[in-house]
Amino acid sequence: xxxxxxxxxxxxxxxxxxxxxxxxxxxxxxxxxxxxxxxxxxxxxxxxxxxxxxxxxxxxxxxxxxxxxxxxxxxxxxxxxxxxxxxxxxxxxxxxxxxxxxxxxxxxxxxxxxxxxxxxxxxxxxxxxxxxxxxxxxxxxxxxxxxxxxxxxxxxxxxxxxxxxxxxxxxxxxxxxxxxxxxxxxxxxxxxxxxxxxxxxxxxxxxxxxxxxxxxxxxxxxxxxxxxxxxxxxx
Amino acid sequence: xxxxxxxxxxxxxxxxxxxxxxxxxxxxxxxxxxxxxxxxxxxxxxxx
Amino acid sequence: xxxxxxxxxxxxxxxxxxxxxxxxxxxxxxxxxxxxxxxxxxxxxxxxxxxxxxxxxxxxxxxxxxxxxxxxxxxxxxxxxxxxxxxxxxxxxxxxxxxxxxxxxxxxxxxxxxxxxxxxxxxxxxxxxxxxxxxxxxxxxxxxxxxxxxxxxxxxxxxxxxxxxxxxxxxxxxxxxxxxxxxxxxxxxxxxxxxxxxxxxxxxxxxxxxxxxxxxxx
Amino acid sequence: xxxxxxxxxxxxxxxxxxxxxxxxxxxxxxxxxxxxxxxxxxxxxxxxxxxxxxxxxxxxxxxxxxxxxxxxxxxxxxxxxxxxxxxxxxxxxxxxxxxxxxxxxxxxxxxxxxxxxxxxxxxxxxxxxxxxxxxxxxxxxxxxxxxxxxxxxxxxxxxxxxx
Numbered sequence: 001x002x003x004x005x006x007x008x009x010x011x012x013x014x015x016x017x018x019x020x021x022x023x024x025x026x027x028x029x030x031x032x033x034x035x036x037x038x039x040x041x042x043x044x045x046x047x048x049x050x051x052x053x054x055x056x057x058x059x060x061x062x063x064x065x066x067x068x069x070x071x072x073x074x075x076x077x078x079x080x081x082x083x084x085x086x087x088x089x090x091x092x093x094x095x096x097x098x099x100x101x102x103x104x105x106x107x108x109x110x111x112x113x114x115x116x117x118x119x120x121x122x123x124x125x126x127x128x129x130x131x132x133x134x135x136x137x138x139x140x141x142x143x144x145x146x147x148x149x150x151x152x153x154x155x156x157x158x159x160x161x162x163x164x165x166x167x168x169x170x171x172x173x174x175x176x177x178x179x180x181x182x183x184x185x186x187x188x189x190x191x192x193x194x195x196x197x198x199x200x201x202x203x204x205x206x207x208x209x210x211x212x213x214x215x216x217x218x219x220x221x222x223x224x225x226x227x228x229x230x231x232x233x234x235x
Numbered sequence: 236x237x238x239x240x241x242x243x244x245x246x247x248x249x250x251x252x253x254x255x256x257x258x259x260x261x262x263x264x265x266x267x268x269x270x271x272x273x274x275x276x277x278x279x280x281x282x283x
Numbered sequence: 284x285x286x287x288x289x290x291x292x293x294x295x296x297x298x299x300x301x302x303x304x305x306x307x308x309x310x311x312x313x314x315x316x317x318x319x320x321x322x323x324x325x326x327x328x329x330x331x332x333x334x335x336x337x338x339x340x341x342x343x344x345x346x347x348x349x350x351x352x353x354x355x356x357x358x359x360x361x362x363x364x365x366x367x368x369x370x371x372x373x374x375x376x377x378x379x380x381x382x383x384x385x386x387x388x389x390x391x392x393x394x395x396x397x398x399x400x401x402x403x404x405x406x407x408x409x410x411x412x413x414x415x416x417x418x419x420x421x422x423x424x425x426x427x428x429x430x431x432x433x434x435x436x437x438x439x440x441x442x443x444x445x446x447x448x449x450x451x452x453x454x455x456x457x458x459x460x461x462x463x464x465x466x467x468x469x470x471x472x473x474x475x476x477x478x479x480x481x482x483x484x485x486x487x488x489x490x491x492x493x494x495x496x497x498x499x500x501x
Numbered sequence: 502x503x504x505x506x507x508x509x510x511x512x513x514x515x516x517x518x519x520x521x522x523x524x525x526x527x528x529x530x531x532x533x534x535x536x537x538x539x540x541x542x543x544x545x546x547x548x549x550x551x552x553x554x555x556x557x558x559x560x561x562x563x564x565x566x567x568x569x570x571x572x573x574x575x576x577x578x579x580x581x582x583x584x585x586x587x588x589x590x591x592x593x594x595x596x597x598x599x600x601x602x603x604x605x606x607x608x609x610x611x612x613x614x615x616x617x618x619x620x621x622x623x624x625x626x627x628x629x630x631x632x633x634x635x636x637x638x639x640x641x642x643x644x645x646x647x648x649x650x651x652x653x654x655x656x657x658x659x660x661x662x663x664x
Binding site: 016023027031038039040041042043045046049050053092095096099100103104106107108201205208209211212215216218219 | 238239240241242243244246247249250251253254255257258261262265266268269272273275276279
């Protein structure tokens with residue numbers, strides 16, 4: 001029953017360490033090595049955190065959807081723990097995404113915020129998942145909590161494809177997704193390094209947070225020994 | 236009106252500091268929360 | 284499902300004083316919104332569509348939270364689940380009943396809006412259709428979340444918290460469509476907004492019905 | 502899916518129904534998504550109007566608060582007293598004259614995308630107080646010979662400041 005030392009207790013810490021190292025490297029390249037953009041100047045360097053954050057926020061929320069579906073079919077609590085973890089980390093990233101976007105928008109677009117389709121749907125996404133996190137705090141029965149937050153996650157996920165395609169479906173202030181053809185090769189390195197940096201950080205965080213969630217779950221369902229074992233294996 | 240953004244390092248630093256700071260704070264609180272929870276559950280386990 | 288619908292409608296008919304109360308609440312909300320803007324007739328008219336939908340949205344949280352109240356009070360939901368009936372039939376019965384109630388509520392609020400905001404329109408059928416479609420977008424997820432939140436503490440807080448972000452697409456299209464009907468539609472965009480609204484309605488009604496069984500079981 | 506599990510045949514029938522229902526629900530949701538993404542409705546659900554749209558609307562466009570988006574026509578920028586600004590916004594087929602009182606962001610220049618919020622007024626121009634610059638998805642390093650030289654840039658700005 002030694003919850004503190006699971007099978008791979010160090011993995012998330014290693015991932016986080018790699019993430020920090022990559023983030024420092026990528027940001028160094030982004031801030032000091034890569035040239036400024038020809039029109040946006042120095043401000044364009046925000047892209048090297050903004051775009052990776054966006055990718056990983058959507059990835060975290062997508063992982064939450066996967067957890068929700070598996071939990072509904074299998075009913076294993078480790079998926080509930082992972083669901084909680086990925087929603088929380090996803091919300092953190094989505095919140096950062098909105099802040100970085102506002103900071104980037106002010107000097108380039110001229111406004112902090114505008115009700116452009118992309119921005120609106122992203123804000124909706126953030127609030128929908130914050131609502132689910134709040135819901136979890138108010139339900140005491142672990143089974144109901146798991147099922148309901150899975151259901152709510154699946155419904156709220158409808159917004160994700162809308163976020164992604166909003167810039168294509170509607171004309172918007174936000175620029176289209178960039179592709180290798182539209183980005184100078186000098187900008188690749190910091191962008192990609194930071195994308196992996198945040199990916200590693202996110203994965204590490206989700207694993208740790210899932211472990212926390214399953215520790216709490218294990219206490220709640222106060223152990224019929226078999227279940228405790230299964231939950232203890234999580235993360 | 237040059238058609239180019241001049242300067243603006245303040246924005247860049249704010250964005251990076253915000254991101255790094257938020258991730259750092261989240262990571263630290265996460266690890267402390269986890270430590271607390273782990274020690275508590277160990278105690279529970281001993282008590283039983 | 285027809286049976287479930289009939290039961291719900293009967294129940295709502297019996298509690299029609301509650302409908303009146305909700306209507307008065309909605310009308311009061313519309314009145315209060317106008318104080319938020321101040322005495323500027325032109326601006327009021329421009330915002331009338333948004334205010335109508337906000338009024339309806341706020342009122343809807345009352346009716347949706349209430350719609351599972353009686354079930355929770357005497358644990359009738361468990362009884363209903365023991366019947367050899369499909370839980371989805373119960374869901375759709377309830378959702379339909381909520382839809383009808385919200386649509387009637389929205390229609391009832393229209394004259395209030397016209398009087399208070401001077402927001403008349405000569406395209407009344409379109410306006411009523413928009414309200415019906417928008418109410419459908421509110422009632423499907425609203426019924427599902429009503430079923431969830433009715434079972435927990437702090438339901439008055441949680442229902443709007445979960446519901447509001449989710450229905451933004453439906454709300455947005457409803458407001459846009461309504462304001463096009465009231466203020467004029469130079470680009471002929473009304474049809475597209477209605478299509479979008481209808482598409483979101485379809486997604487909500489399909490997904491929520493699919494997931495409802497999981498929400499109420501055990 | 503339901504509480505009825507003690508009767509095996511009933512639960513089997515229920516399971517089958519559930520499966521069909523699931524399929525139906527996914528098909529409905531899928532079609533709805535396809536309608537949102539595929540059909541032409543999105544062309545009408547605009548965040549901003551183009552000058553062509555605005556001309557097509559004719560007289561009906563006057564008075565309402567709208568957003569107008571397009572490209573700043575080359576050579577059309579004129580600075581007014583105060584922070585006022587006049588320029589033409591164009592797309593492939595139409596041109597609209599804009600008088601803006603909003604402070605333009607630094608990126609504002611000829612041939613860049615802009616979105617202005619305001620109204621079409623009776624003088625036949627678009628009056629706006631909120632001017633936003635929209636950057637496209639191209640991120641390019643400065644070309645050779647155009648390296649951003651801060652000093653030179655500053656000089657250039659100072660010389661154009663009171664244009």
